[in-house]
Amino acid sequence: MGSAEPVIALRGITKVYGQGEAEVRALDGVSLTIHPGEFVAIMGASGSGKSTMMNIIGALDVATAGTYELDGINIEQLNDDALSVVRNRKIGFIFQSFNLIPRTSALANVELPLAYRGINRADRRRRAEIALTAVGLAGRASHQPNELSGGQQQRVAIARALVTNPSLILADEPTGNLDSSSTAEVLHLLDETHRRGNTIVLITHEDEVAARASRIIQLIDGRIHSDELVRA
């Protein structure tokens, strides 16, 4: 495992919100390396710095101090537009609240990251159809988000995350808003994705969700409390 270049290399990441009295250290010197093909669950209670971790790993926010390399790219030196490009090419997001574009068909939602990448209409339609088929929603391509169940919406979101073939799948409480059967479906899809060799970082506070991962990292008060391999 150690031979390949790491997907994520965090060194001394610190994130501070506010100033003076109101200063909050959401992350306090976190160092972490994640290699290709790993399925990592980041766990912690609310306020432990999970969300901040997710924002920084997802290149949605930059750290106050420390360095972050994603696939060999130094994130903290990039401007907003360059960060957009990195998110588009390297990361597939799966959010707790699905975050599909409203009043837009499932197919168009899956196509969108490819459109922002500048891929032509025919190609991206073909790729989006394949991705939707992979999550079992080929028959719902023309449905809008409000015509789909929560589980279906999250599967569309997974298709959208996978369609760009990213280096990293970043899932933030992906089952937080789902019932148990939908949860099972989504976790099964994540398992499959992992088995195909994708790198997954999953942020959750639920043990049964984290149990799917091969490595579990516990965050407490902005520091890594434990980091253990579950399955080899």
Add this chain to the structure above:
Amino acid sequence: MILRESFGQGLTGVRQNKLRSSLTVLGILIGVAAVIVLLAVGNGSSQAVANSIEKLGTNSVSILHGTFRTPGSSTSGSLQKDLTVADAEALMDSTNAPSVKSASPVKQARSVACTYAGTTHSTSITGTWPSYFEASNSKVTNGNYFTNDDVINGARVIVIGQSVAEQVYGTVDPIGTTLKCSGTPFTVVGVLEKKGGSGFQDPDDVAIAPLTTVQRQLTGYGSLDSITAQAVSADASDAAQSEISTILDARHGTSATNRDYQVLNQASLLTTTSDSNQVFTVLLGAVAAISLLVGGIGITNIMLVSVTERTREIGIRKAIGANRFTILSQFLIEATLLSVIGGVSGVVVALVVSKFQIAGVQPIVMPLSVVGAFVVSVAIGLFFGSYPANRAAQLRPIEALRHE
């Protein structure tokens, strides 16, 4: 590629809020239509005035007998000299008056009852020379003009205006008939082309006969009423006016302060009226431009609402790879679409409305105002849309995602 994508997203944005979009479009529509229609009304009214002045002949310079005396300028004991045929002849002097092409003495016989086959019509008869026809822009469409020989011989011939022909003759061809005016029989030799006209005086209710005949039969040999001179061109009419004044001052022993005649220049009258009309047009245009501006503010308002409402959507787009330019262009295109739809429908509405008379004026649409209003409406979309679009583009993805 990205732009085409943004165009699709912008179009979707417009369609998703139909009522809101159409109200915003209505604001721009009213503004654009108002600009075009009001400018067309202003243009139409100045055209109408210009046309009626042109009917009198733009090259013509009128010399009227007598003057309005202003208090203080009264010249004690000065005799008011007659305007004579000799004066008219003196104006046709190629060395002293090179700008004057012709000068025709005019003697009017007013309210003359003319009768043919029991039908009587009262009109005014102008006694003059043949050169008057050209100077006053009076063309004969049926029959002939009278000639210089007719003037020398005092021939009893007459050219009548359209209104006289209709009133007296109806459908009968007047040419060759004998028209009795105040008991004098005149042979009708020609009918003038219809001038048509606005205003209270019908320019077609006239009759024109040789000066000598009118003087002998109807008016007697007093002072002329006026002399109608013709400048060599419209541009030369100012020069002609001053040459005429110089010659007549010398002949009448007068100066600028005590003239016993007045010189009126149609060309300068035309400029004065068109100047005042231009002010009117500009005012109308300014009022309309304000409504267009208000429509533009409507776009800013509605786009700000749209951006706020879709903050989360913007966050999602940014998270999955939209850069600032993409978001900016999406919202700019949405704003511009609103204004372009408003602009195009405003142009259509304006063109339809301009077919009808407004306040008695037939609007004449200026092509430039159509192009201008359209371009301005697009510019308004870009300008008033840029602030909300920029706000959307500047949103930070984590904050946008946290929204709601």
